[in-house]
Amino acid sequence: MIREIRPFGDPILRTTCDPVRGITPGTRSVVRDLLDTVDQPGRAGVAANQIGVGLRIFSYLVDGDLGYLINPELVSATGEQSGPEGCLSVPGHSFEVTRPDRVEVTGIDLDGAPVTVVGTGLLARALLHELDHLDGRLYIDLLPGSRRREVLRAFR
Template sequence: MTVRPIRLFGDPVLRAACAPIETIDDGIRALVRDLVDTVELPGRAGVAAPQIGVGLRAFSYNVDGVIGYVLNPVLVEASGEPAPVGEGCLSVPHVWHEALRHPYAKVVGIDLDGDEVVLEGEGLMAQALQHETDHLDGMLFLSRLDPQTRRTAMREIRESDWF
């Protein structure tokens, strides 16, 4: 079991768009194992590859007791009226604010065999799918906050003991 350390706000890997996975090899299989091992810890709904320092399009999830992963995910649908939802991020510890998220989301990608994977859901699953695909595009949930809340969050980050 390899639980990888989480990269924190300020690390450039978190702001870069991830490259698609071109070939599924032993390195990608190891990445998936690490993503799954890392997301299994209590209180974690998702871990994107850049959060463990890898600039590839992959993430793992842990929602309602279901743990899995997807490679090369694309957010193909986010529907319903966006609403504020309490959200945090492992890469921004101890910062929790209301972010606008759609109540339904659908992601399409592949698994380690190259077979299509479709993940969809409402509630926490919808939020996790949107949050993790944002990571793969180099975006943190802080960008989803209204300007005043973003200023508050940035002050919390600057005053934190981890920054």
């Protein structure tokens, strides 16, 4: 089911998500909803808290590669890239953000099996963006102080 995206200002977006403690029917439902919700034009990733669920799960869709990770953890990040970044929870805005260019992220799948995703370029950016969401951070937190204050004022 395609779920509504929580907008900037919703407190769940600033909450650190809890680890998934077991693969339950509820976990399966959240993963299904995340995959359905990200599989829409113009979307590269959706974190569980963006659909109102405080669990460490996200989905991604980059260059036709649709996937998800449960309890994702960043293993490594190298290089540097700068480029425009936006967020479904901060609609209508895009800002230049610098992030690592190559990342390795581990997690588990719905069978509890370990999964590793290595991404470069846009996939690296999407993985890091969704990891930030799960830790209660938004990409606008990466903007320089004066630019960030300007953006926050625009949302008030």
